[in-house]
Amino acid sequence: MDRARAGLSGLGQPGGPAQADGGKRRGMTGFKAILFDCDGVLLDSEPLGCASIAQAMTAVGVAMTTDEAAALFCGHSAAASLAVIARAGLDPHAVADHADRILFSMFEQEVPLMAGVERVLWGFDVPMAVCSNSLVRRLDRSIARTPLARRFGGHIYSAEQVPAAKPAPDLAFFAAARLGVSPAQAVFVDDNPHGLRCGIGAGCLAIGFVGPTEQRADHARSLAQAGADHVVHGMDELHALLSRLSLPDAA
Incomplete structure (x- = not known):
C-alpha cells in the first residue's frame, strides 16, 4: 500500500491563501448571536x-x-x-x-465536552447555533446526546443542510437566518482556519479557538493568518473576550 500512502501526500490542507489582514481586530458594539463549530470547540472530540x-x-x-x-x-x-x-x-x-x-x-x-464550555454557553443571553461540517448522523451521536444540546434549542446545523460546506459561508448565513440575526451581528467561533473562513465570508466577527489538547505549536498563528479577528486559548479566554465584546463600548 505504499502507493496508496503516497497518494495522501499534500492532501487535506486548507485551500487558498491566508487573508492579508490575519489577526486584524474589528470592533463590535455587542453581539446578537454566537455560532459555534462543534468538534474542537464545544466538544473535545x-x-x-x-x-x-x-x-x-x-x-x-x-x-x-x-x-x-x-x-x-x-x-x-x-x-x-x-x-x-x-x-x-x-x-x-x-x-x-x-x-x-x-x-x-x-x-x-463518553462524549467529551470542552473544559469550561458550560460557563460560556449559559453565560450569555443570546441565541446560539452549532455550525459543523460533520454529517447529521455524527451530530446526532455526539453533541445531541449531551446536556449542551438543550442550550441550542434545535439550532444544530450540519453542512449537509446547505449547498456548500465550510470554508464556503453558506452554513454561517443559514444559521444566522434561522436565528433571525444578520451575520454581521454574530460571533463565529471555530478551531480551524478553513472553518473560520466560513464565518469571515459571511461577515461575522471571527474568533479562532485553540483548545487545551491542541498539539500543533503554530496553530494560533494559523488561525490569525486565516483572518481571525481574535484568537483565544481555552474557554476561560473565550468567556473573557465575549464578556468584553458584549459591552456597549466594546472595541
Whole structure:
C-alpha cells in the first residue's frame, strides 16, 4: 500500500491563501448571536475522530498515526475527507463507515465536552447555533446526546443542510437566518482556519479557538493568518473576550 500512502501526500490542507489582514481586530458594539463549530470547540472530540480514522486507514493497509490523520482530515467536510481517501486508491465509503463505527463506539463510552464550555454557553443571553461540517448522523451521536444540546434549542446545523460546506459561508448565513440575526451581528467561533473562513465570508466577527489538547505549536498563528479577528486559548479566554465584546463600548 505504499502507493496508496503516497497518494495522501499534500492532501487535506486548507485551500487558498491566508487573508492579508490575519489577526486584524474589528470592533463590535455587542453581539446578537454566537455560532459555534462543534468538534474542537464545544466538544473535545477531535482526538477521538482522528484516532478513529487512523485506525480505519490502518485496517486497510495504510498505516497512519492519529497526528497524521489530524493533518489530513481535521475539521474538513465529509465530502473532502472522502476525496482524500479515494485519492489513496481506497473505497472511501467503506473506510468512512468503519471509522464511524469506531468513533460511535467511543461516543457510547463518553462524549467529551470542552473544559469550561458550560460557563460560556449559559453565560450569555443570546441565541446560539452549532455550525459543523460533520454529517447529521455524527451530530446526532455526539453533541445531541449531551446536556449542551438543550442550550441550542434545535439550532444544530450540519453542512449537509446547505449547498456548500465550510470554508464556503453558506452554513454561517443559514444559521444566522434561522436565528433571525444578520451575520454581521454574530460571533463565529471555530478551531480551524478553513472553518473560520466560513464565518469571515459571511461577515461575522471571527474568533479562532485553540483548545487545551491542541498539539500543533503554530496553530494560533494559523488561525490569525486565516483572518481571525481574535484568537483565544481555552474557554476561560473565550468567556473573557465575549464578556468584553458584549459591552456597549466594546472595541
